[in-house]
Amino acid sequence: MASDDIDLLADALSKTHVGDGELSYKGLGLKLDDAESVEELIREMERYPGLRALRLEGNTVGVDAARAIAKALESQDLLQRCYWSDMFTGRLRSEIPTALRSLGSALMSAGARLTDLDLSDNAFGPDGVKGIEQLLKSPSCHTLQELRLNNCGMGIGGGKILAEALIEGHRQSSALGTPLKLRVFIAGRNRLENEGASALAKAFQLMGSLEEVHMPQNGINHAGVVALASAMRHNPELRVINLNDNSFTKRGTLAMAKALRHLRSVQVINFGDCLVRSEGAIALAAVLREGLPILKELNLSFGEITEAAALVVAQAVMDKPDMEKVDLNGNSLGEQGCEALRDAMENMSKGDMLASLSDDEGEPEDEDEDDNADDDDDDDTDDASDDCNEDNKEDSEIVEENGNTRKDDSPAKPQSPAEIMSFLSCPSAERLLQLGEMKTGLQQQVDASDPHKAADVFLKIASLYSEEPETKTAVLDTIDAMLKKLLSGSAFQSYCFLSSLLVMMGLLKGEGKRKKVSLVPGPLLCLEHAIQQEYFPQHHAVMLHTFVSRNSEALESCSSASERLSSTLEKKCHDQD
Template identity: 35%
Template sequence: MASFDLNSINTALSDTNRTVSGVDFSGKSLKLDTDKDAQPIIEAINACPDLQYLTLTGNTLGVAAAQAIAKALEHHPELKVARFSDMFTGRMKTEIPPALSALGDGMIAAGARLSLLDLSDNAFGPIGVEGLAKLLQSDVCSQLQELRLNNNGLGISGGRLLAQALASSPRQLKVFIAGRNRLENDGATALAKVFQEMGTLEELSMPQNGIYHKGISALSDAFKQNPGLRSLNLNDNTIGAKGAAAVADALPRLKNLKSINFGDCLLKSKGAKALAKAFKDNAVCLESLDLSHNEIGRDAVMELVAAARAGARLVLAGNSLGGTANKQIMREKLGESAVLSDGEGSDGDEYVTDSEEEDEESEEESEDSATEDAQHIDTSADFVQDLTLDTSNAERSVELFLQQPTRARLRALGPAAAAVIDAHLQSIKDPTDLIQAYVDATFCVSGLYDDDNTAAEITHKLYPLMLSRVGQQHAAGWLLADTMLRGLGLIKSENKEHRPRWAATGCYRALAAVIERRYFPPALRDTLRFFISAKLATMPEDIKLAILSQNTLHRNT
């Protein structure tokens, strides 16, 4: 993803002959609890007469240390760049707001004017935004051009608080990064209103936020007011056909747009065709377009290729590309920059629809399968409560996911996916079949555990549901253990037709995260550990590394 050259930003905000200088303590893994712990950083700040940047990434600050550093910052009005990502590992959430507030107060007292503020990879949640609010509303951020808040766990409340802070006085951001924050529709809509008033965005990146077409539509309205937008990343949200139509409606205003990443957004054929038509009708000259893993049918893929600029980097892996003739046409039009598969020289991973007509008929149902009410059901507690859901609209989506577990199909089930899957499986009457189905479903989800934050959240909800339902079956303990051992590849399966559809490494990492929870049966825990320990030496290297990187899965723990 393209980003601004920070040196260019600094040069534009300073004298042309000025040398960029500052203090960089990135990656030192320092644990700074007291003002004494922070002394090396304070001394470096005091020794730098022209502190244009301060980088504290990869250390962990307590309140007292942050307050001491803030005192040193009070003497540096020239500060332009604050890189404070990954800075509170191991801290209580209650420590983070006062630490952030103290650093902000130091910059406010100095009269600094930041051009870049990076607070990514700090899991401070909504409460952290409260500590940031004063800084974001102050003159320190009046000239802010780049705000990075990736992977902060903001949630809907945090998104609203952030929007409120940014809206309090006019801002002219060029870059806004806020991926992996579970903003959902409400958080995205609140921020969209801010972007609409802003009008200066050039790069927007909000992947993995659980945003559906309503939030996408609100963002698309904001895009229309930001004609300088060059780069747009909404990867791993649920854009769908309705969201794609809203984006297509905004494209005529975005003459500078060069890069789009809509991978894993459940566009399907109807959404892809809407975008293709908009690209063609409005002569959008994209240099990079990622539409991978969107369950797009063959005809729609060819429309995208026809609409794309020759030589553009078009990523279509994980869709239905058709035969050799189709791929040859794509190569001739797009050149070697086209990405048609996830692996070198292989198209074996592509999504294949039974027919274009069937694909389009199911799109609207999949896109809206998670109702607004269902999105807020909480099943994350260690205990399990019986849930009654109307899943009539989700039956096909669950079946599609269990047949081919992908991130896009999992998102189609909504944030209440664990409860929807649970309701779907409870109709199975035979105890053996029921146990098999619950284990398969749990492994289908947890197989995505490594590369998908949403899958990890759903896994933590699905495991206690599975164990509860299985526990209601007579003499089910041994059968559950046998089924899980086969699913993990620890013993051979007698059923040759029942082959795993999930990634084993993700399943092992997920198991490591839940195996010591109080709802996990001790006998099952001991059995799994025994077999894992016995087979460890002969396991494939990637699985072995996944197991050894955890401290809960083998008997030496």
């Protein structure tokens, strides 16, 4: 190393902040190639026996320089925080794992107990993860609280290696009576995709200690999101979830909404640019209604959410005392929709928390819904019941300490009489009346855990409505019994049912290959009757009114019934005010 370079390094080190147990060489732009180039740096380290934090980010460290630094680290048994992001600029990718192994081995030899490890912005790929694999498994990382690996190009392979290292570290640390309790995990822009995300989800669920998870821009679609959602549910102290710029679609959003119902400490949700869409937004609004008591920020930007669904979200944040920011920018509201959303937030005295709507995509084009459905959601109809089956499926599982689950033995559903199945296959007023007392068995055919089937049964029965007294009474009594059951559970399940109903009635654009029914006055008149009953919550009426009032053209074929429904909804909503 030239004497001028050594003098330059010495001068830089003389200006380095030293204090509070920290040596910082952050952002000095040093090119450290060999042992000679780091001599001054090592002298500084040796003069600091109580070193607790070492910042090397913003420099470039070669293999020989790393080995020399590693030798000095072997005596630093008190080191806790390693800030080593952006540390290999210009280095061959093959060099980085070797350098990382040297540094990791030194930490293990020293007996250091790390709490923070930051290796972000080092494009080391899967091989780089192998370079820290042994360190992550070792006692030096049993105390790790924050792991930052943002923008490292780990890929699926690196994600799997990382997950296995964390799982093994947790196993070994648990055996010693001090299980690994990672609090902060950051791994955005790593191309983890579904396999990498699913592997990490197993580690997250096992640890159960996460407070912040940041995994934006990883090419994760609904399969990986569902796995992550299941893991999030088992991290009760979770405060921040940032999955920006992945692809949730409806199935992923429903799974994540379901998990959020169990989390009471969440303060920040960032699902921006995640294709949440309108049905997903409604599910999240339901969770806002019944949970997330201290939420401060909600980002649902660029999610193809339409005006009515955005208003449902806005209505749901009304009672959140800590709410500071709602971001619905870049959706499909249209100019009038943006204005309606601003007005709604202003009327709730929450106008200041609404983020800019300057990038709104405008009202969606009226196109066949199958053309806009993702390949991921071709089976959406079949999976809707799985996604909303909160109480009957997931809540019946018992999570063991090793992460395995078993299901409680549940009695099989009673078989429906042949007469009921025959009626549902070909419904008619005559057949409904012939059921007599067996009409009560129709309630067994609707379950909030299967919103699509429940909506289908509702429409079949409601379509039989007529003013003939006996038929009218039979239909309304049956509808009352069904809706009492469907709306008496959680807001999440009832909102899933209502959104499925709205899709089938043509008032909400859904995902997947679900056909809309031919609308007749009966369902509208049955809803008009139902919303006047005590079992029909006001916030459900507000949600229906939001969609009916903004999609009147879909109800033009039943104008008289539509007007009656709209008038009754208006009155119910005004009663709320």
